[in-house]
Amino acid sequence: MAGRRKVSNPLALAVMGLLQEKPMHPYEMSATLRERQMDGVFKLSTGTLYDTVESLARNGWIEPRSTVRDGNRPQRTVYAHTEHGHGQFLDWLDEIVRVPAPEYPRFLSAVTYLGALGPERAEEALTERGDRLQEQITRMRAGLEEVMETHALPRLFMIEMEYALHMSAAELEWARSAAREIRTGTLAWPAQAPVAGGEDGS
Amino acid sequence: MAGRRKVSNPLALAVMGLLQEKPMHPYEMSATLRERQMDGVFKLSTGTLYDTVESLARNGWIEPRSTVRDGNRPQRTVYAHTEHGHGQFLDWLDEIVRVPAPEYPRFLSAVTYLGALGPERAEEALTERGDRLQEQITRMRAGLEEVMETHALPRLFMIEMEYALHMSAAELEWARSAAREIRTGTLAWPAQAPVAGGEDGS
């Protein structure tokens, strides 16, 4: 097993993915990602993008192809992936898929201290989350269908949407069920511990 | 609605949670979190912990209570939450639960470029993920039952485990189903695009 990966920011994955299509300069990457609404998948901020590109270049995954000057605009450096970079891209992809990495979603941390909210507030909050998730899912589903129809894309091209929808649905299910259990009392609120802690007195 | 939150690292939530129980010094927090296996929920590293505590103090959520010197060991600063901090803690908790925030799980980014792996490699990788997830779920379930039985805790105290299990199960389901769809051909691999984006060979 290797000592931690040189390149680790997921945005680098997006950059590599784009460069498989054709050489680009950073600004074009940014614009393309936004156009394709991939900024819901990769957290995109301009500063980070330029840093990421630089880091990829340092590590030999990509290299400056040309420095074009269009009219009198500031010159843009166009990058292309290297052969080495292409291999790394596939290996990294492969590893991310194969090995589930620990992630730390905010909601999980909040659930850990759900007790602190007390039953009423917790139930309310979970219900609201449920409603918001429902809306979100509806929007995603509509967006997905629209894209599929207008562009007649094969399913594989939107597969990440299917995954996102599946996971959102699972979360919705859990939130609703937890809210219901609080209402009906199936999920009891132990009196002596408003904050999770379970200290034994011994 | 407020301009972005001052304190934003989830580890701060853990710190606040612990301080609801009793005043502590950072090292004790770290030890306690590890003992309770909460380091699976909050990403814990010593450096970050000290930074986080300092930031909480700067923002008035907590304050140094005493500077104890035990024997001749380096003196430890014990912190307690302030009233303001307690309120912020609850509000933050409440907001995290109510409002689903966009998260960027690594697997989602990888799925976006699943096409690049080609059908065989993708199918294999998804299958392996499935197996690993299955193991992980078994381990979590066993751990959960053990804790519940030996400590006789109310369900609420391990509710985050139930959530984690639910989500892992959903992911497992998806991975298995996607792998199956690739095998059976239900999820087709468009020939002209090994990488999402439609590279033409011309």
Add this chain to the structure above:
DNA sequence: CGCGTTATAGTCGGAGCCGACTAATCGGAT
């Protein structure tokens, strides 16, 4: 009673990340 080992407690510098800012150009309205 010296001596390596583990537990205790924390520091520090560098890398990563982000948002706010800069600056030039182009297209249309005035």
Add this chain to the structure above:
DNA sequence: ATCCGATTAGTCGGCTCCGACTATAACGCG
């Protein structure tokens, strides 16, 4: 002709995060 705002393209400083390192005290052992 010119002014305004949007688009194009990128820089920069500060804050956050992290892991590697330091240093002392208690503990067991031959």
